[in-house]
Amino acid sequence: xxxxxxxxxxxxxxxxxxxxxxxxxxxxxxxxxxxxxxxxxxxxxxxxxxxxxxxxxxxxxxxxxxxxxxxxxxxxxxxxxxxxxxxxxxxxxxxxxxxxxxxxxxxxxxxxxxxxxxxxxxxxxxxxxxxxxxxxxxxxxxxxxxxxxxxxxxxxxxxxxxxxxxxxxxxxxxxxxxxxxxxxxxxxxxxxxxxxxxxx
Amino acid sequence: xxxxxxxxxxxxxxxxxxxxxxxxxxxxxxxxxxxxxxxxxxxxxxxxxxxxxxxxxxxxxxxxxxxxxxxxxxxxxxxxxxxxxxxxxxxxxxxxxxxxxxxxxxxxxxxxxxxxxxxxxxxxxxxxxxxxxxxxxxxxxxxxxxxxxxxxxxxxxxxxxxxxxxxxxxxxxxxxxxxxxxxxxxxxxxxxxxxxxxxxxxxxxxxxxxxxxxxxxxxxxxxxxxxxxxxxxxxxxxxxxxxxxxxxxxxxxxxxxxxxxxxxxxxxxxxxxxxxxxxxxxxxxxxxxxxxxxxxxxxxxxxxxxxxxxxxxxxxxxxxxxxxxxxxxxxxxxxxxxxxxxxxxxxxxxxxxxxxxxxxxxxxxxxxxxxxxxxxxxxxxxxxxxxxxxxxxxxxxxxxxxxxxxxxxxxxxxxxxxxxxxxxxxxxxxxx
Numbered sequence: 001x002x003x004x005x006x007x008x009x010x011x012x013x014x015x016x017x018x019x020x021x022x023x024x025x026x027x028x029x030x031x032x033x034x035x036x037x038x039x040x041x042x043x044x045x046x047x048x049x050x051x052x053x054x055x056x057x058x059x060x061x062x063x064x065x066x067x068x069x070x071x072x073x074x075x076x077x078x079x080x081x082x083x084x085x086x087x088x089x090x091x092x093x094x095x096x097x098x099x100x101x102x103x104x105x106x107x108x109x110x111x112x113x114x115x116x117x118x119x120x121x122x123x124x125x126x127x128x129x130x131x132x133x134x135x136x137x138x139x140x141x142x143x144x145x146x147x148x149x150x151x152x153x154x155x156x157x158x159x160x161x162x163x164x165x166x167x168x169x170x171x172x173x174x175x176x177x178x179x180x181x182x183x184x185x186x187x188x189x190x191x192x193x194x195x196x197x198x199x200x
Numbered sequence: 201x202x203x204x205x206x207x208x209x210x211x212x213x214x215x216x217x218x219x220x221x222x223x224x225x226x227x228x229x230x231x232x233x234x235x236x237x238x239x240x241x242x243x244x245x246x247x248x249x250x251x252x253x254x255x256x257x258x259x260x261x262x263x264x265x266x267x268x269x270x271x272x273x274x275x276x277x278x279x280x281x282x283x284x285x286x287x288x289x290x291x292x293x294x295x296x297x298x299x300x301x302x303x304x305x306x307x308x309x310x311x312x313x314x315x316x317x318x319x320x321x322x323x324x325x326x327x328x329x330x331x332x333x334x335x336x337x338x339x340x341x342x343x344x345x346x347x348x349x350x351x352x353x354x355x356x357x358x359x360x361x362x363x364x365x366x367x368x369x370x371x372x373x374x375x376x377x378x379x380x381x382x383x384x385x386x387x388x389x390x391x392x393x394x395x396x397x398x399x400x401x402x403x404x405x406x407x408x409x410x411x412x413x414x415x416x417x418x419x420x421x422x423x424x425x426x427x428x429x430x431x432x433x434x435x436x437x438x439x440x441x442x443x444x445x446x447x448x449x450x451x452x453x454x455x456x457x458x459x460x461x462x463x464x465x466x467x468x469x470x471x472x473x474x475x476x477x478x479x480x481x482x483x484x485x486x487x488x489x490x491x492x493x494x495x496x497x498x499x500x501x502x503x504x505x506x507x508x509x510x511x512x513x514x515x516x517x518x519x520x521x522x523x524x525x526x527x528x529x530x531x532x533x534x535x536x537x538x539x540x541x542x543x544x545x546x547x548x549x550x551x552x553x554x555x556x557x558x559x560x561x562x563x564x565x566x567x568x569x570x571x572x573x574x575x576x577x578x579x580x581x582x583x584x585x586x587x588x589x590x591x592x593x594x595x596x597x598x599x600x601x602x603x604x605x606x607x608x609x610x611x612x613x614x615x616x617x618x619x620x621x622x623x624x625x626x627x628x629x630x631x632x
Contacts, residue, residue, distance in 0.1 A: 023594075023599075034269055034274045116329060
């Protein structure tokens with residue numbers, strides 16, 4: 001196993017903007033939770049339903065009424081989500097991170113995260129959660145704008161939005177950086193010798 | 201300087217003499233719980249990471265309680281329970297509570313307590329955000345994801361950051377018209393749905409210690425609705441007696457040091473609080489029942505880990521005795537033990553079941569039910585944009601089903617009073 005660094009230098013693409021307190025029921029409604037993400041043919045469907053619990057007015061700020069995903073839609077339309085406060089609050093369902101990953105989301109930038117969502121993102125290696133350090137990006141950036149999240153220095157991530165001719169310095173990944181760099185909790189634990197290097 | 205209860209438990213679990221807020225520690229886990237929604241993916245990750253023939257780290261410490269999607273025709277839901285059953289059998293897990301058998305329990309957080317899996321001083325992790333409920337027993341209990349649960353299954357350990365503590369003191373006993381639900385809705389309304397993020401919420405004062413274990417569980421259960429990492433109550437003789445009646449395992453109750461320090465302290469006088477609701481669509485949209493009185497309702501719902509315990513139904517039955525409900529009213533006991541209790545517990549000489557049936561309520565089988573919406577055929581699910589008052593925990597958009605449904609959260613007493621009038625009603629109107 002190589003000790004490859006799993007953080008990309010840059011994540012580029014269109015952003016999808018949501019507001020405060022987007023809970024995991026809105027990210028993936030409970031009616032889809034009988035799908036088992038450990039089965040590949042079921043896992044991909046989480047991407048189709050990602051964020052389908054958002055009320056119409058909250059679907060892609062500032063205008064709304066732009067559904068994030070749809071059935072059979074290929075992933076990757078919005079690789080970056082910009083959110084307000086407390087993204088991912090509510091239920092502990094890891095399916096929320098999986099839904100966003102399956103839809104092609106690679107990073108979420110929020111003022112701050114609900115803790116279980118944050119841990120799931122990092123420990124499962126689904127996406128990179130960055131905090132905007134109190135800057136209210138969700139009121140400034142519009143859905144569909146092209147952005148670059150520059151992670152080459154993970155202690156000082158930078159978000160650049162060309163349409164606004166603006167860059168913002170985001171909060172450092174901090175204590176969890178070694179897990180993000182490893183890719184997920186299991187890879188990190190193997191590198192640290194906390195568990196056996198290979199599955200038995 | 202002393203430690204809070206959260207700090208003491210985490211220090212012990214980490215094998216350290218002391219920890220401080222923001223320390224990151226690896227803790228030994230005493231109990232890992234999972235259920236039918238998060239269990240199958242957890243098992244998938246466990247086998248992928250530790251191998252097809254891997255064994256759980258300690259089969260006495262893994263508890264599996266199917267409870268979410270039980271009474272549904274959803275084929276995947278049944279398949280998921282089959283996955284749990286097979287795993288429990290392969291691993292010879294003594295604490296698997298199978299669907300369709302005498303062992304079936306229902307809502308995991310209540311079943312954990314009934315079956316003696318909640319013990320003071322321990323660390324309990326579960327793949328469900330309301331795992332925090334067990335903090336009522338003076339233990340550290342919090343929700344984790346599937347990856348984390350799979351890691352614990354194989355190693356018995358997990359990294360945790362020590363949270364700073366917020367302390368909530370309730371002075372004086374609760375008046376007859378208040379329940380623990382009113383207290384916690386008041387707390388959430390005070391600090392917001394993010395006010396407890398990354399923090400431990402410790403509950404204290406005469407108002408808390410005069411509560412039954414069930415009511416204490418309601419109080420701590422909704423810690424997560426304030427974003428809290430864990431909630432807890434220092435154990436007293438009520439806690440110890442309750443645990444000893446259900447568990448023969450040894451445990452070591454810990455209590456906060458006299459000189460412990462916390463981030464912030466909040467103090468409330470129980471006598472000055474009123475029956476409280478959370479308006480649509482966030483648990484922190486606090487109002488008094490009086491302020492939203494006469495809001496027209498389409499439905500009332502009594503159930504879940506938050507509001508489906510025997511004490512919740514006794515409180516509701518006191519109001520529903522010799523009354524008729526004006527809106528569809530669902531009564532869904534959290535567990536099979538509580539369902540049996542509906543047939544044996546009496547109020548004014550009648551069983552709770554008789555009272556609910558005579559009032560025109562629909563009784564459902566024990567499970568998480570419509571609290572989280574669930575499959576479309578779930579009893580009581582809000583399949584239309586209707587207005588519902590509920591004793592459950594969460595009212596974010598779509599939580600109980602339809603995105604445009606309006607859910608008011610309230611105590612079982614307020615739900616019952618409102619069901620009788622068909623509009624939101626302060627339960628004091630029935631208790632005079």
